[in-house]
Amino acid sequence: MTPTRPDIDPELRALLADMPLSSELNPELLAQIRQIPSPPVETLLEGRAVDRREATVARPDGVRLPLSILSPQRAGRAAAAPCVYWLHGGGMVMGDRFSQIDIPLDWLDRFGAVVVTAEYRLAPEATGTTLVDDCYHGLLWTAEHAAELGIDPTRIIVAGISAGGGLAAGVTLMARDLGTPAIAAQVLICPMLDHRNTTTSSRQYSGEPGVWTREMNEFGWRCVLGDLRGADVPGYVSPATAEDLSGLPATYIDAGTAEVFRDEDVAYATRIWAAGGQAELHVWAGGCHGFDALFPHTRVSAAARRTRSNWLTRVLAALPTGERHVVATSTAP
Template identity: 75%
Template sequence: MARPGLDPELRALLADLPLMSGLDAGVLAQLRRLPSTPLDAVLHGRAAGHREITTPVPLSIFTPARTDHAPTPCVYWVHGGGMVMGDRFSQIDIPLDWLDLFGATVVSVEYRLAPESTGMTPVEDCYRGLLWVAEHAGELGIDPSRIIVAGASAGGGLAAGLTLMARDRGAPSIAAQVLICPMLDHRNLTTSSRQFSGEPGVWTREMNEFGWRSVIGRGEVSGYMSPAIADDLSGLPTAYIDAGTAEVFRDEDVAYATRIWAAGGQAELHIWAGGCHGFDALYPGARISVAARRTRNDWLARVLGPAPGDVR
């Protein structure tokens, strides 16, 4: 099946990555044994505090160095990994850039993974953590009117799901949602899903099917789990959605933005030509990644405003 090609720089970089075409329980076990993101290296050179809190779910809290006591915006981060792998430090450099740029407090949640935990468990874990953050905003030094939920891949899908859940349950208030190549639709029926199948890749149709089978288990699928099937997308906070042309999630992400617009909401959508799944997390120094991050940061600057003293 014809499909968009990769950005040339990404193609060269991916040539050194051991890509797979599918996932199974044995491969997943091997991937889970790989070391987590080295936090010391990510925090090196950043003026950031770090502490761990066990609430209803484990949370990592990263705070900006401040000379005043004004409440900070908050980025509530949900990690990727197909809902079957990763941890709260996965892709953490993305929200930590927002700590640097906007003086935001970053809270990253550790949700339970499939297949050990199925159904609504991952999104409920994310919601419980977010509700705790909002309820303790004062002691955390957070402005409760400027809480943004954000996530990449599976984390983007979970961020969308918990935003729907917060709307329907009436709390907490969410100012915006940042959905980076989000995993939104369990059905795998789109053209882009079919295009990126049968060959090794960063995240293929077959890998996606494994992830969804793992989390659905034998239960029913809710719109909180698979936001693409949610009946109503009205009344949601403004959204930023991005993806690449050369990835499985392209079309479901475009469709989600389109449905937000149809419901009268705001969504800014960017589809990066030649981008593979998670390209800016994998290769932040690539030219396409630099452009994607800069564009995302510019949108956040309009939503949050710059950090005090920022002269960009």
């Protein structure tokens, strides 16, 4: 029996009808999806005045992870720019650093931001803290090279969507605990925050084809966690389990009413408020998972993108160049 649940926005529903949706994800289907080539990033950069640079970050285990730095072309020497450190979605099992890149490219156009988009290793080949550690080391590299990249190190924004939103939350917690680098804000777009998969919204979007279902979510988390179970799951991996959400930078969280992650995202914002922090939360009526990445020109998607950008405008305006967001520090490893 179909559970009672919020319906998907009619405009989105019509577009989803033309997509080959599934209710589950398994190793065989994942292998097929990974063989589908990503749209060339050059198409998205066409017509934009963007300089592109490639770099790699060396990890302690010898793996070198690519970063792409997309900067607005400037005449002469301009003031240091804000930076968006972007983490892509894909359930932590698929995607690459150019996935959903049109979202931060809008901020490059609007704010003159330098976009640094990071590759991280995917599950199930990588498990545990490897994914979030990869993302953190990319962020450290970005902060350490701020001057040569034309970045203001006091205006670094960590942002991500879906799995990337969960990783962005984990990276921000890690930066807080390690005391570096300073993060001015985090933008968590329909973030994947909780491995427990027990919320009402998780149960509502189960058993039928969708963009991301409860069954898909269980598969993605099994791939990430490997042998980790229960209390062994670090908050950096599954941020909803982090005991302390104090000392975080300004946070933006959004989700749709018609998606698995709705309730865990609302709970995360609520816990930030309870810890004395600032979080802006938007839950878009009828929004399915990743709706504004999939269908950016629908009415609800345009509203979501506009609202998100307006929030960033306010945050950046309130953070003058040279003002550093202070995060709590500890000697945590």
